[in-house]
Amino acid sequence: xxxxxxxxxxxxxxxLASVALMGLAVKxxxxxxxxxxxxxxxxxxxxxxxxGTEGLVAGQAEDLAGEGMSxxxxxxxxxEHLEFIHIHKTAALxxxxxxxxxxxxxxxxxxxxxxxxxxxxIGLMFQVVDDVLDVTKSSEELGKTAGxxxxxxxxxxxxxxxxxxxxxxxxxxxxxxxxxxxxxDSDKAAPLFFLADYIVNRQN
Amino acid sequence: xxxxxxxxxxxxxxxLASVALMGLAVKxxxxxxxxxxxxxxxxxxxxxxxxGTEGLVAGQAEDLAGEGMSxxxxxxxxxEHLEFIHIHKTAALxxxxxxxxxxxxxxxxxxxxxxxxxxxxIGLMFQVVDDVLDVTKSSEELGKTAGxxxxxxxxxxxxxxxxxxxxxxxxxxxxxxxxxxxxxDSDKAAPLFFLADYIVNRQN
Numbered sequence: 001x002x003x004x005x006x007x008x009x010x011x012x013x014x015x016l017a018s019v020a021l022m023g024l025a026v027k028x029x030x031x032x033x034x035x036x037x038x039x040x041x042x043x044x045x046x047x048x049x050x051x052g053t054e055g056l057v058a059g060q061a062e063d064l065a066g067e068g069m070s071x072x073x074x075x076x077x078x079x080e081h082l083e084f085i086h087i088h089k090t091a092a093l094x095x096x097x098x099x100x101x102x103x104x105x106x107x108x109x110x111x112x113x114x115x116x117x118x119x120x121x122i123g124l125m126f127q128v129v130d131d132v133l134d135v136t137k138s139s140e141e142l143g144k145t146a147g148x149x150x151x152x153x154x155x156x157x158x159x160x161x162x163x164x165x166x167x168x169x170x171x172x173x174x175x176x177x178x179x180x181x182x183x184x185d186s187d188k189a190a191p192l193f194f195l196a197d198y199i200v201n202r203q204n
Numbered sequence: 205x206x207x208x209x210x211x212x213x214x215x216x217x218x219x220l221a222s223v224a225l226m227g228l229a230v231k232x233x234x235x236x237x238x239x240x241x242x243x244x245x246x247x248x249x250x251x252x253x254x255x256g257t258e259g260l261v262a263g264q265a266e267d268l269a270g271e272g273m274s275x276x277x278x279x280x281x282x283x284e285h286l287e288f289i290h291i292h293k294t295a296a297l298x299x300x301x302x303x304x305x306x307x308x309x310x311x312x313x314x315x316x317x318x319x320x321x322x323x324x325x326i327g328l329m330f331q332v333v334d335d336v337l338d339v340t341k342s343s344e345e346l347g348k349t350a351g352x353x354x355x356x357x358x359x360x361x362x363x364x365x366x367x368x369x370x371x372x373x374x375x376x377x378x379x380x381x382x383x384x385x386x387x388x389d390s391d392k393a394a395p396l397f398f399l400a401d402y403i404v405n406r407q408n
Contacts, residue, residue: 052227
């Protein structure tokens with residue numbers, strides 16, 4: 001647990017840092033030499049899409065729109081709202097990272113799509129696990145304040161589906177993520193299997 | 205004079221809109237078909253650079269750093285601070301617009317550089333003229349509140365060099381801008397000459 005960027009440097013500088021990093025990412029990728037320019041262009045497009053109105057921006061707008069809205073436990077609308085936010089804010093960035101790698105490495109369209117789906121699963125899984133840890137671990141175990149989500153009245157997976165169902169959901173996402181990796185060379189895909197297991201089993 | 209984005213929609217949504225627009229610009233350019241991909245990549249790079257640490261972000265950081273600093277009239281450090289901000293915040297974006305056009309149109313490196321310099325001149329000129337209008341025109345003539353800069357204690361060209369010198373500086377930037385256009389087909393460059401004259405002569 002470390003204090004966030006905007007707490008340390010102020011909101012104004014944190015926003016500038018985010019713009020600078022997006023610029024650097026695009027600049028760095030677009031100056032890649034060695035890869036065919038068609039691939040590089042496609043990779044840059046994927047990155048731009050992930051932060052834009054089909055990705056991060058959509059998720060954050062939904063998140064802001066939900067402030068002050070109240071969802072009951074086991075509320076279907078609450079789950080939809082929560083998934084929309086996490087798919088667009090967290091999973092979209094993981095998807096872009098996986099897809100950019102697949103494109104630059106010369107993957108087929110089918111391989112690219114399978115890696116995208118794998119990344120979406122582990123992105124959502126990360127959020128489910130994070131929400132569960134917040135309500136089941138002590139601050140000492142987490143290395144950051146536990147129970148923050150509940151205190152902030154935040155919509156979480158344990159809130160909309162309970163802790164047990166959330167755990168099952170994380171396990172299901174892990175199985176799905178692994179299925180999307182089938183067919184890839186198992187040695188080469190080993191780090192991706194490991195990453196999924198690491199995310200679902202982490203304790204802090 | 206229209207109210208700014210962040211006044212109408214709130215800061216949070218205005219920031220998201222800016223991120224969305226950057227994403228769309230990169231996505232749109234990177235999906236350009238018809239132009240050779242090497243050119244498109246170079247154009248995307250220029251855009252990313254203009255908003256990043258060598259452009260907009262640097263200018264805004266300098267602007268924020270200057271808040272609360274006080275500069276005397278005719279202060280050389282004040283002029284440097286002011287020019288750094290405008291070169292990075294305003295001129296860098298105009299430069300990128302001109303350079304992207306030059307690259308996509310297949311300009312030579314020398315032509316691209318001349319258009320970059322032209323754009324930098326009219327970008328700075330825009331700010332000089334804006335500052336002069338703020339202190340020499342009424343709110344009615346401007347269509348927005350006059351004297352705002354002075355009231356806000358903002359560093360401006362009239363403040364660091366006086367109104368007359370500011371006007372001369374704008375004229376000099378216009379002459380320089382026009383010089384950078386020499387050698388281009390005069391019919392094709394006509395809109396650029398017109399744009400420079402329009403900026404230097406505008407009254408509101």
